[in-house]
């Protein structure tokens with residue numbers, strides 16, 4: 366397994382362009398049908414196509430996220446800069462066709478449990494994309510990279526109990542449900558968020574998160 370230091374160094378070099386990483390998305394026949402490509406430092410400043418893509422679909426699918434707020438391109442740019450590029454423990458992959466058409470994205474968070482596990486988040490497919498199965502194959506290819514190249518032993522994720530399409534995708538990729546977390550809705554002036562509850566308070570939950578995991 367790669368050490369924490371090695372992974373941090375690798376992620377930094379991927380984002381700053383010193384290491385070129387592009388993960389092939391392969392279908393069941395082994396044909397290349399797309400690529401997973403990390404969002405890089407220079408793109409956050411320059412590439413408004415990526416920023417507006419993320420903004421558009423984050424707004425469109427806001428009900429499926431733990432926090433809901435007014436989504437803007439400036440907010441997305443700040444989020445990419447501060448919560449993806451500058452963070453040693455995070456990376457966001459764009460899902461693209463072979464000829465570079467942006468279809469979606471999926472992120473990875475490392476070191477949450479200080480072990481050789483990581484968490485998938487931010488899975489989104491553009492509603493304009495009609496290619497069946499592309500996100501399933503993208504996630505399968507991402508899992509292969511995490512287990513095979515980074516030496517992860519376990520991958521986890523959390524998904525709303527009412528988000529059946531996303532659960533179905535994770536099931537297809539090999540994830541199994543391991544638990545549930547009750548959530549309380551908190552309504553602020555500019556932000557609605559769902560906060561995790563303790564086990565004993567679960568009966569009064571406003572919504573429920575499923576925990577899923579995939580062991581190597």
Ligand SMILES: CC(C)(COP(=O)(O)OP(=O)(O)OC[C@H]1O[C@@H](n2cnc3c(N)ncnc32)[C@H](O)[C@@H]1OP(=O)(O)O)[C@@H](O)C(=O)NCCC(=O)NCCS
Pocket residue numbers: 426429430486487488489490491496497498499500501502528530531534537
């Ligand atoms: C989650 C999400 C990416 C799944 O999209 P998707 O279109 O179901 O995913 P895929 O590209 O893998 O396509 C799967 C579909 O193609 C079908 N399919 C056909 N051939 C397939 C194949 N060879 N392999 C896999 N799926 C195939 C599947 O049956 C499925 O269709 P269905 O839902 O009608 O059964 C999408 O619904 C989304 O962006 N949701 C909003 C964001 C969200 O909720 N994110 C999670 C919170 S972070």
